Amino acid sequence: MTMSLAVETAKLFGINIEDETIKEDQIMNGEGKHLPKYLKNLVQSYKDITGKEPETKIKNPKDDIYAGAEFLKMLGSESNYTFIAENTTKYYLELSRNYSGRF
Numbered sequence: 001m002t003m004s005l006a007v008e009t010a011k012l013f014g015i016n017i018e019d020e021t022i023k024e025d026q027i028m029n030g031e032g033k034h035l036p037k038y039l040k041n042l043v044q045s046y047k048d049i050t051g052k053e054p055e056t057k058i059k060n061p062k063d064d065i066y067a068g069a070e071f072l073k074m075l076g077s078e079s080n081y082t083f084i085a086e087n088t089t090k091y092y093l094e095l096s097r098n099y100s101g102r103f
Helices: 003-013 036-050 065-075 080-098
Strands: none
Touching: 003 036, 065 080
C-alpha cells in the first residue's frame, strides 16, 4: 500500500496518523478487524463524501428481512422450516391425543 493510499484510508476510518501514541490494538481487535468506532467513522465518511445513505440501510421496517430471523430466534426456532415443522407436529400430537377416534 502506498503512503498516500494509507493516509487516505486512515482518514476514511477517522484514524489520526499523526498521533504517535496510538497502537494497532486500539484500532483493531485480536482477529485483525477494525473496532466498531472506526467502522462507524467509515460509514460516516461514506455518507459525507457521497451525500447518500448506505445501500444496505433498511428504509422501511416492512422490508426488514432480518426481522423474521430475530422473531424465530425469540421463539427458539432455527428457521422458518423448523418453525412450520414444530407447529405441525404440535397440532398433530394434540389432534391425535384428543381426537384419535375421528381420524
